[in-house]
Amino acid sequence: MKSSALYSLAAVAALFAGCTVGPDYKPPSTASTPAQWSEPLQGGETSQPDSVASWWRSFNDPELNSLINRAVAANLDLKIAEARVRQARAQAGIASSAFLPTLDANGSYTRQWVSKNGDFPLPPSVSQPFNLYQAGFDASWEIDVFGGNRRNVEATNAQLAATEYSRRDVLVSLLGDVARSYVETRAAQQRLAIAQQNISAKQDALNLTRERYNKGLTSDLDVAQASTLLATTQAAVPSLQSSIQVSIHRLSFLLALPPGALAGELSAVTPIPSSPPQVPVGLPSDLLRRRPDIQQAERTLAAQTALIGAATADLFPKFYLTGAAGLQTLNAGTFFNSNSKFWSIGPSVDWPLFEGEKIRSQIHVQNALQEQALANYQSTVLRAFSDVEDALVAYANEQTRRQSLAQAVDSSQQTLQLANDRYANGIASFLDVLDAERSLYATQDQLADSDRAISVDLISLYKALGGGWEISPNPAPSSPPAPHSSSSTPAPAVAQM
Numbered sequence: 001m002k003s004s005a006l007y008s009l010a011a012v013a014a015l016f017a018g019c020t021v022g023p024d025y026k027p028p029s030t031a032s033t034p035a036q037w038s039e040p041l042q043g044g045e046t047s048q049p050d051s052v053a054s055w056w057r058s059f060n061d062p063e064l065n066s067l068i069n070r071a072v073a074a075n076l077d078l079k080i081a082e083a084r085v086r087q088a089r090a091q092a093g094i095a096s097s098a099f100l101p102t103l104d105a106n107g108s109y110t111r112q113w114v115s116k117n118g119d120f121p122l123p124p125s126v127s128q129p130f131n132l133y134q135a136g137f138d139a140s141w142e143i144d145v146f147g148g149n150r151r152n153v154e155a156t157n158a159q160l161a162a163t164e165y166s167r168r169d170v171l172v173s174l175l176g177d178v179a180r181s182y183v184e185t186r187a188a189q190q191r192l193a194i195a196q197q198n199i200s201a202k203q204d205a206l207n208l209t210r211e212r213y214n215k216g217l218t219s220d221l222d223v224a225q226a227s228t229l230l231a232t233t234q235a236a237v238p239s240l241q242s243s244i245q246v247s248i249h250r251l252s253f254l255l256a257l258p259p260g261a262l263a264g265e266l267s268a269v270t271p272i273p274s275s276p277p278q279v280p281v282g283l284p285s286d287l288l289r290r291r292p293d294i295q296q297a298e299r300t301l302a303a304q305t306a307l308i309g310a311a312t313a314d315l316f317p318k319f320y321l322t323g324a325a326g327l328q329t330l331n332a333g334t335f336f337n338s339n340s341k342f343w344s345i346g347p348s349v350d351w352p353l354f355e356g357e358k359i360r361s362q363i364h365v366q367n368a369l370q371e372q373a374l375a376n377y378q379s380t381v382l383r384a385f386s387d388v389e390d391a392l393v394a395y396a397n398e399q400t401r402r403q404s405l406a407q408a409v410d411s412s413q414q415t416l417q418l419a420n421d422r423y424a425n426g427i428a429s430f431l432d433v434l435d436a437e438r439s440l441y442a443t444q445d446q447l448a449d450s451d452r453a454i455s456v457d458l459i460s461l462y463k464a465l466g467g468g469w470e471i472s473p474n475p476a477p478s479s480p481p482a483p484h485s486s487s488s489t490p491a492p493a494v495a496q497m
Helices: 005-016 055-059 062-074 076-099 148-214 220-254 282-288 294-314 358-424 430-464
Strands: 102-112 130-143 318-329 342-349
Touching: 055 062, 055 076, 055 220, 055 430, 076 148, 148 220, 148 342, 148 430, 220 430, 282 294, 282 358, 294 358, 358 430
Parallel strands: none
Antiparallel strands: 102 130, 130 318, 318 342
């Protein structure tokens, strides 16, 4: 190939070097994002910027901090997500390698007999059969004229970012699941303690009633009613014990431990983690940057848009610069002789002129997938707004319910005291005492459950806000921190961008 032909090829490549076929990605419009939340912030929430990277610290519970740290370090779902990030990073490297030339080394020895009637008969000086020694290099470099490789790299880089956001979504879910299971454990323990206290009080009431019956001061009906109320309260104990064990098993699973590994650690009864006085939720516009599932959907849309261009590039010719160099001889003794050298270099073109509509169908496929990715992004954004609004209303209303239940507990305690006094003075029947005891136990149990619901609703709100990692402009896969040696040490932000 003459040098002028190589210059012509270089000129053609330079002319089309900036030509990249397919649509250029533009982020979806956020014009429809509401300026404020539709639900009033009546539960202590504020519209201040949402600093929720380490939201679990707001509960001021050292045991919860310790469980969070250990879960981040050991959870198997998170390890799977991290491995997927490494896989996506490797796939991005594979796509980037298309810009580089390929170089293959080869060597061979053959014993041959060539047909005397073939296209390339041997010289008379070469006797048959003969030996052929050969070694050399083959090189090939695709000149990305129409940007197919560039679109593939664009797609794999976007998919790498989407995979990282997927890992962070797993992290957000993990943090919420650990905190929720911990709250469920403490709440069940509190309710069990209330039930046991009531069982003790009802046992005392039953003993007193039997004494009064033996003295002829009351009827056997009062004894039967007291015995029934005691048995009813005792019946709640097994289900509460089951709830405690199931929650501990769930926590152990999240920490990649055997089911009963945390039973001793969590056996002591402690209060349900209380919510902070204020919860900064930020504005709806912050949610687009905060939620990893929204970021994942957006990056998936970007990757799918780039794949349209990669498919479109198959409609156009592909240009290659190929070459070969090496040594070839019939005699091993002259293998390294300068006369054994050979080389070749030249351009080549590959252009699929007829593929039976295969390429255009592939473009239609990628267009349809891009439409799906756009719809999925829009759906994810709407679902995120709905999650936050639901959590806001649940958190605020549960606090109102809790205030009413606290007043009901106070009233029930006073009612029980009055009923006991009236019964002791013979003014009221024992049925009034039983009704007062039943009402007090029910309201105490409901109050404990409301404390649980407030904490769970707050956890759901933090999860809906995408809490658990720091925001930064560019996603960069990160490793989880090592767990702290002391459970009383506040946990760091477990993931940073």
